Amino acid sequence: MKIAVIGTGYVGLVTAVCLAHWGxxxxxxxxxTEKLSILRAGRSPIFEKGVEELMQSCAEKLAxxxxxxxxxxxxxxxxxxxGxxxxxxxxxxxxxxxxxxKQIAASARGDCVxxxxxxxxxxxxxKLERLFFSEAGKGVTIExxxxxxxxxQGTAVRDFLFGPRVVIGVESAHCGEILRSIYAGYQGQVIVTDRQTAEMIKYASNDFLALKISYINEIANLCEIVGADVETVARGMGADSRIGKNFLRAGIGYGGSCFPKDTKALHWLAKYYDYEIKTIKAAIEVNENQKIRLIKKARRYYQNLEGLSVAVLGLTFKPDTDDLRDAPSLQNIAVLLQEGADVRVWDPSGYERIKRLYPHQITCCGTIGEAIQDAHLCLILTEWEQIRNFDPAGYAQHMKRPVVIDGRNCYSPAAVQGAGIVYDSVGRPRVLPENWADQTGRVLYLPVDPRKTAPDFHTFHEA
Ligand SMILES: NC(=O)c1ccc[n+]([C@@H]2O[C@H](COP(=O)([O-])OP(=O)(O)OC[C@H]3O[C@@H](n4cnc5c(N)ncnc54)[C@H](O)[C@@H]3O)[C@@H](O)[C@H]2O)c1
Incomplete structure (x- = not known):
């Protein structure tokens, strides 16, 4: 079938190459224009596994x-x-x-979907159908x-080709048939329904996943208070097929181009109809607080961040993507800079967008070692494989004060035991080197002003 795909971002380009793959x-x-010239050169403007390979193998089917x-x-x-x-x-x-x-209405010369x-x-x-009804050319029907x-993102090609379902919302059998033939190459479950229901399936799905993340994050926060281990809790919960094990990884909250905006959009839509969707409202609120939880935790070790050298490991909202949209790193970096910290970042997906946001204020490093060199504090914000494979003892070797606050639980507490670092993760017991707590187990404060040489340690009562 001859198909136009308008917009070649994460969804459009993946859709296009997969449809071409199906013939x-x-x-x-x-x-x-920049993206277009990259595409015309046969390369992918997005960092997404398998896209460029399909672009090249299906080159004769793509324009x-x-x-x-x-x-x-x-x-x-x-x-x-x-978008x-x-x-x-x-x-x-x-x-x-x-x-x-409007452009489709103006250019369609025959019936299309x-x-x-x-x-x-x-x-x-x-609403779009109404627009086509009034703006399409004479004798042209656009359903x-x-x-x-x-x-x-990160598994987009696999998800498109082999995902658990395809949802099609149509109002006529003819339209349904066209969609079915577009997806003839797809082997999984095809759910055909009306358009409103299809639109709702998308929001209900994304918002449920966001809710699940916020839920486990709140459980993690409580685990820290009561001394439980959230990962074992999640394993125990996930073993129950009614709950499922996915999206139960505690961390510093969801980001990206979908969950943040889709939760807010559904909340807003409900409000518009005078209904309050309380669960989603709570998920949004929990996520906002969770995003800056690491900085709140940093205050367990430093009274203020001014003048501290802070390493930020991971910028993207998740690994295996270059997408920074609504990533927790953006909020964290903004707060760190506002508080006067010297910020050094490391991320393997490139620094283009962050350099546009902060052309002079932050240092982008080529290696993890470079980013943490002489740092007083290290925040881990994305669970890139390179971070998970980085030897925990390396923090003690490179950093001025080896305080590592991990928002993605990249290491097991056992793996950092004996590495000589303070390791504070999400919803799990904190690991401290021997000399970092007094006899009562309270953590020793670090110097208020890191530039001071006097050993003015204070004991610190955690709230
Ligand atoms: N990114 C995801 O993981 C994901 C997953 C599911 C659904 N979605 C949804 O899919 C939609 C697209 O998301 P995305 O992440 O691919 O967005 P994106 O911003 O990566 O891509 C959109 C692309 O459309 C292009 N564009 C804008 N106006 C255009 C026009 N008039 N003509 C041609 N191109 C135009 C932009 O230049 C951009 O390249 C959004 O509604 C999003 O919520 C995204």
Whole structure:
């Protein structure tokens, strides 16, 4: 089938290459000229396993353009894959979606289906259909199908090709048939429903996962207070198939381009209909607090952060992606700089965006060792494999004060025992070197001003 895919970000490009892999002829539309020239050179502008390989193996089935009209003319289906970022009030910003819809309406010369892959609030597909009804050319019918995407960055190609379900929201049998033939290469469960339900499945799924993360994070915080180990708690919970073991990893909260905005969008939508979705409201609040929990923890060791050298390991919201959107690192770095810390970062996916945000204020390092050299504090924010494989004893060797606060539980407490570092992770017992606690077990404060040489240690009562 001849298909146009509009927007070649994480969802659009993965959709395009996977559809081409299933034998469709796909024209990708991208307005970002830099991305377009990378695509035309046969390379992937996004850091996503398997995408570039599929781009190359399906090269004869893929074309790239910035002209939506050219892509849509003669296409039987046009996929909308543009961003739906958060508006200031929390609602989804649908400007890009409607702008693309107008272009499709203006350029379609024959009947086609507009497939909405972007995550859009419930009711949007219906509004788009009204737009097509009034703006499409004479004699041209553009039907709208909701086809939300559930891929995860880092495993996007596998998720698209072999995910547990494909959801199709349609209002006519004809439209359903077209969608089924697009997905003929997919072997899993296809759920065909109406458009409102399909739109809701997407939000209900993402928000449930966000809720699960916030739930385990709260349990982790309580584990720290009562002296339990959240990882064993999660294992115990996850062994029950009614609960499931996924998304029970405690940490410093969710980020990325989906969970933060999709939780807020559903909360806003419910409010619009005069309904309060209390569970999601709580998930959002818990996540906001969780993101800066490491900095609160740092105050167990330093009264203030001014003048401290702080290493930040990991910038992306999760490993195996280059995506920094809504990553906890952004909030943490902002607070560290505001408090006068000297920030040195390490991340393997590149520094392009962070350098745009902070061209002079932070130091981007080539290795973990370089980032932690002479640091007073190290915050681990992403569970990159390179960090998990870094020898815990290396912190003691490189750092001025080996205080490591791990927001992703990259090491087991047993692995850091004897490494000579303070290791404070999420929801698990803290590991301290022998000389870091007094006889009563209270942690010794570090000098208020790290530039001071006087050994002014104080005992510290934790709240
Ligand atoms: N990223 C994910 O993991 C994920 C997963 C599931 C669903 N979604 C949803 O999919 C949608 C897209 O997300 P994304 O992460 O791929 O976004 P993205 O920002 O990575 O990509 C969007 C792309 O669309 C391009 N674009 C914008 N306007 C355009 C236009 N008029 N014509 C052509 N191209 C245009 C942009 O330049 C950009 O490359 C969002 O609604 C998101 O919520 C994302």
């Amino acid at each position: 469709h002829e796909v024209t990708c539309v991208e307005t970002d 790239y353009t910035d002209d939506c009209g050219e892509a849509c003319r003669g296409a039987q289906a046009a996929f909308i894959c543009v 739906t970022p958060e508006r200031e009030d929390g609602f989804a910003n649908l400007k890009q979606v409607f702008a693309v819809a 507009c497939v909405v892959k972007s995550t859009v609030p419930i009711g949007t597909n219906r 709208v199908a909701s086809n939300p995407e559930f891929l995860s």
